[in-house]
Amino acid sequence: MKRASIVGSAKIRSLLFSAILQIGDNYIIAPNSKVLATQREIPVFRGNEGNFASFPIFSASIPQPIINEHIHLSIRNENPVIQVDIVDVIGVSTASVIQIGANRIIQAESRTKHIRQLLQRETETTEDAGSAPF
Amino acid sequence: MKDSFKMEVVNNSLHVGQLRIIGVGSSSVVLVGDTEIVSCSSIFDTPLESLLIGPLVPFAPES
Numbered sequence: 001m002k003r004a005s006i007v008g009s010a011k012i013r014s015l016l017f018s019a020i021l022q023i024g025d026n027y028i029i030a031p032n033s034k035v036l037a038t039q040r041e042i043p044v045f046r047g048n049e050g051n052f053a054s055f056p057i058f059s060a061s062i063p064q065p066i067i068n069e070h071i072h073l074s075i076r077n078e079n080p081v082i083q084v085d086i087v088d089v090i091g092v093s094t095a096s097v098i099q100i101g102a103n104r105i106i107q108a109e110s111r112t113k114h115i116r117q118l119l120q121r122e123t124e125t126t127e128d129a130g131s132a133p134f
Numbered sequence: 135m136k137d138s139f140k141m142e143v144v145n146n147s148l149h150v151g152q153l154r155i156i157g158v159g160s161s162s163v164v165l166v167g168d169t170e171i172v173s174c175s176s177i178f179d180t181p182l183e184s185l186l187i188g189p190l191v192p193f194a195p196e197s
Contacts, residue, residue, distance in 0.1 A: 003145070005167070019158070031161070040190055048195040055179075062175040070138035075168070077145045082167050084150040095161040095176075102168040108161035114180035118187050 003080045005101040010087040012098075018110075019092040022099040029103060031095040034058050035112040041119050055113050062109065143168075 005024045015021055018033040036050045052058040084100050092098055095110040150166055158164055160176040 003148075003167075025167075033161075036193075038193075042190055044190065046192050046195070049193045051194045051197055053197060054194050057177055057179045060177070062177065064173055064175075067171060072138050072140045073143070073170075074141070075143045075145065079145070079147045082148045084153055084166055086152040086154075088153065089155040089158070091157045091159070093157070093159040096158040096163065098155075098158060098164045100166045103165075104170050106163055106165075106169060106172045106174070108163065108174040108176075110161040110176040112160070112176075112178045113184070114178065115184040115186065116180075117190050118185070119190070120188055 003077050003082050003102065006081055006083045007087060007100050008085040010089075012087070012089045012092065014091045014093070016092075017094045019094065019096045020098070021092065022097070022101060022103075024101045026099075026101070026103050028105040028107070029097055029099070030105075030107040031097065031109075033095040033110045035094060035110070037112060037114045038117065039115075040117045057113050058111050 002025065007023050010021070010023070012021060017035065018031040020029055020031055022029065034052055036052070036055070038045070038050075082101060087098075087100070089098065094112070095108045097106055097108060145168075148166065153164075153166070155164065160178065161174040163172060163174060165172075
């Protein structure tokens, strides 16, 4: 017997970038997110900037575990309810999942390229740049 | 035939009072319930050369 999902109240401030909130059952959840995060000292951005093809991180293959176990799974639901009284979340982001309920497969993928663009400092000497702590 | 693994699950009661979470990010999962397969991948790249100091040059446009 399947179980019903019962949620008393859910309060979520933000749910963004391929994030998913699911109450109830489903078969597969496969959220996918590609982010080019750019910080500029002078925040001027052209509307059409950023080409995923020019950064290999967005096309690199991610090795996946090979799942070949043969499992005979039998589930008996004595109490056919999944109950959560209160859900209170501030943020869910970039291909994340919150689910109250059952699923078969979750396959999430997130790729983020973070670039900072700063202006050259007048006072900065090559010696200072050499001893910078990164 | 391959040896198979037998698993028997009895769900008596699943009742969560309160779930308070600050943040869930970068292909993470919070699940109250059952699943069979979960595979989460996340790549985050901020290498040394991603700190560009000099004139602010825009990136190549979208194709």
